[in-house]
Amino acid sequence: MKRCQLCFLAPCYLLLGCGDGDTRESAAAPTSALTAPQGFPALIAPQDNLPTAARVALGRRLFYDERLSSTGEVACGNCHVQANAFADPNRVSIGVEGREGTRNAPGLINAAWGNSFFWDGRSATLEEQAAQPIQNPLEMDTTLEDVTARLRKDAQLVGEFQTAYAGPPSADTITKALASFVRSLISGQSRYDAYLAGDRRALSAAERRGEELFRGERGECFHCHVGYNLTSQAFRNNGIAADDPDAGRAEITHKSNDLGKFKTPTLRNVGVTAPYMQDGSLLTLEAVVDQYDAGGRGHANTDPLIQPLGLSVEEKADLVSFLKALTDETFLDNPDFADPDAR
Amino acid sequence: MAGMGGAAPTTDPNNVEPTDCPPAPTLEPAQTARLSLRAPVEFGAAPLDLGSSVSAPSGSSYKLTFFAYYVGNFRLLDGAGASHPATLVNASDQPLPYGLQLVNMDDTASEQLRLAVAPGNYRALRFAVGVHQACNAIAQDQRGWPLTIETEMNWGWTMLHLRLEGFVSSSARSSGFMYHVGFPQEYRTVELESALDLSQGALEKTLPLAADQLLGAGTPNVTVDQTQFLNNLVATTFSLR
Numbered sequence: 123m124k125r126c127q128l129c130f131l132a133p134c135y136l137l138l139g140c141g142d143g144d145t146r147e148s149a150a151a152p153t154s155a156l157t158a159p160q161g162f163p164a165l166i167a168p169q170d171n172l173p174t175a176a177r178v179a180l181g182r183r184l185f186y187d188e189r190l191s192s193t194g195e196v197a198c199g200n201c202h203v204q205a206n207a208f209a210d211p212n213r214v215s216i217g218v219e220g221r222e223g224t225r226n227a228p229g230l231i232n233a234a235w236g237n238s239f240f241w242d243g244r245s246a247t248l249e250e251q252a253a254q255p256i257q258n259p260l261e262m263d264t265t266l267e268d269v270t271a272r273l274r275k276d277a278q279l280v281g282e283f284q285t286a287y288a289g290p291p292s293a294d295t296i297t298k299a300l301a302s303f304v305r306s307l308i309s310g311q312s313r314y315d316a317y318l319a320g321d322r323r324a325l326s327a328a329e330r331r332g333e334e335l336f337r338g339e340r341g342e343c344f345h346c347h348v349g350y351n352l353t354s355q356a357f358r359n360n361g362i363a364a365d366d367p368d369a370g371r372a373e374i375t376h377k378s379n380d381l382g383k384f385k386t387p388t389l390r391n392v393g394v395t396a397p398y399m400q401d402g403s404l405l406t407l408e409a410v411v412d413q414y415d416a417g418g419r420g421h422a423n424t425d426p427l428i429q430p431l432g433l434s435v436e437e438k439a440d441l442v443s444f445l446k447a448l449t450d451e452t453f454l455d456n457p458d459f460a461d462p463d464a465r
Numbered sequence: 466m467a468g469m470g471g472a473a474p475t476t477d478p479n480n481v482e483p484t485d486c487p488p489a490p491t492l493e494p495a496q497t498a499r500l501s502l503r504a505p506v507e508f509g510a511a512p513l514d515l516g517s518s519v520s521a522p523s524g525s526s527y528k529l530t531f532f533a534y535y536v537g538n539f540r541l542l543d544g545a546g547a548s549h550p551a552t553l554v555n556a557s558d559q560p561l562p563y564g565l566q567l568v569n570m571d572d573t574a575s576e577q578l579r580l581a582v583a584p585g586n587y588r589a590l591r592f593a594v595g596v597h598q599a600c601n602a603i604a605q606d607q608r609g610w611p612l613t614i615e616t617e618m619n620w621g622w623t624m625l626h627l628r629l630e631g632f633v634s635s636s637a638r639s640s641g642f643m644y645h646v647g648f649p650q651e652y653r654t655v656e657l658e659s660a661l662d663l664s665q666g667a668l669e670k671t672l673p674l675a676a677d678q679l680l681g682a683g684t685p686n687v688t689v690d691q692t693q694f695l696n697n698l699v700a701t702t703f704s705l706r
Binding site: 158161162163164237344345348349350351353354355356377378379380423425426427428429 | 607616
């Protein structure tokens with residue numbers, strides 16, 4: 123156990139992408155259509171939207187369907203790019219007519235285990251989450267009613283809805299299908315997973331040193347990036363910017379203690395989810411480690427855990443090496459996650 | 466006088482941890498009375514909110530940013546020295562998983578405790594602060610609330626008993642502090658003397674946690690070391706009124 127008396131030292135926190143979900147989704151139940159990786163808790167989903175193969179396939183089709191936007195030019199997959207672990211390589215999301223969003227779109231990785239969604243945790247379920255980008259004026263800028271009307275003109279798609287949900291497209295089934303696909307985006311086959319499973323050669327010497335830093339007293343990243351998904355899903359202020367106007371979690375809770383807090387993202391696949399942080403302001407993992415090593419940039423509500431680390435150049439390089447070992451290549455090129463209409 | 470009826474009084478000494486950690490504990494038939502405890506965090510006997518700065522007589526100011534701790538293994542002590550189990554239950558009288566409640570200052574509802582006990586008159590309340598080791602033995606992927614990663618109290622290889630973080634400022638400097646208490650030997654038992662008449666079946670009390678006492682805020686030192694912190698936790702932090 124960590125010995126932390128009065129620790130004026132500092133962990134290295136890596137609040138990079140997004141995080142998610144509460145296994146306390148009401149009426150949740152075990153599912154059989156999706157399988158949890160080794161070491162993960164059982165995957166659960168709402169009782170009224172168990173992820174069957176038909177629902178996941180329908181959600182996948184919708185995820186890449188640009189008819190979900192007002193101008194027919196933006197799909198979920200525009201910002202959530204598989205090669206980037208379904209994160210956005212742009213600093214902030216680009217919506218219809220080139221409109222810029224306010225935050226970097228987080229990766230969609232193991233969201234099935236999420237307990238809240240978006241950087242500020244404003245949605246409690248994936249189903250609720252799925253509706254928001256469609257209606258956001260800076261993103262897809264339409265209504266669920268208009269999307270429903272457009273999709274009902276597609277006889278083949280109507281048939282797929284019938285198979286999956288025993289009814290035509292509706293606001294309810296559109297968001298349920300999208301949630302089912304996102305719930306299927308499961309990643310648990312990185313080299314680090316192999317290492318944890320007993321393959322001691324799966325990590326290089328530098329990566330093992332980085333792991334020790336990650337879990338040890340020098341880096342203390344584990345305070346927030348902990349467990350099977352390398353996140354506690356908690357909201358913390360990592361001091362990303364002194365003058366950040368984004369209130370973060372406080373926009374939802376209206377608590378001063380939550381000012382500038384954002385959800386701790388999973389670090390799985392973090393090597394491919396640049397740019398980092400909710401504002402997309404850090405372009406590389408090296409910059410992220412430097413940020414934490416410096417103890418943040420002085421936001422007034424910076425967490426007390428964020429303190430200068432005093433890492434050496436070599437230690438920072440080891441830490442970055444370890445973070446890159448968290449990439450699950452099978453996740454990035456899994457054909458089941460790709461655009462079904464891509465050539 | 467002790468509780469009446471069959472909740473198997475024992476003479477457990479302090480610091481005896483439960484040897485099991487059942488995900489679905491059961492109530493004993495005799496546990497028909499209910500003791501409700503509200504457990505607010507206070508500073509200088511005044512309510513304290515997360516993120517609010519408060520001043521100590523020493524002149525230092527404190528701001529808590531995170532504070533959570535587990536309670537469990539409740540017992541009521543009778544006048545004859547016997548102890549009687551008190552089971553944590555929810556508002557629907559269902560025993561809490563693992564016999565634990567996570568009190569989190571960020572969640573007011575978590576500060577409300579409810580205990581199922583045998584009716585009777587008691588002289589003291591005893592409880593543990595922390596997670597007993599039998600719970601740590603449960604595989605991570607088999608755990609439910611409140612032993613999950615999302616509690617911010619689970620570091621993979623152990624559960625924390627208590628986590629307190631914040632800032633302290635004096636005229637000289639401002640510093641962050643964190644007390645992360647999780648070693649097995651840091652599991653603590655608290656005993657509070659107070660007449661508890663549960664013969665009529667229900668009783669409401671307040672179990673305030675004095676953060677100023679816990680942090681040693683009444684002393685010239687701005688904070689205390691972890692040994693003193695744990696001593697404070699047992700000796701002066703909790704009261705019953």
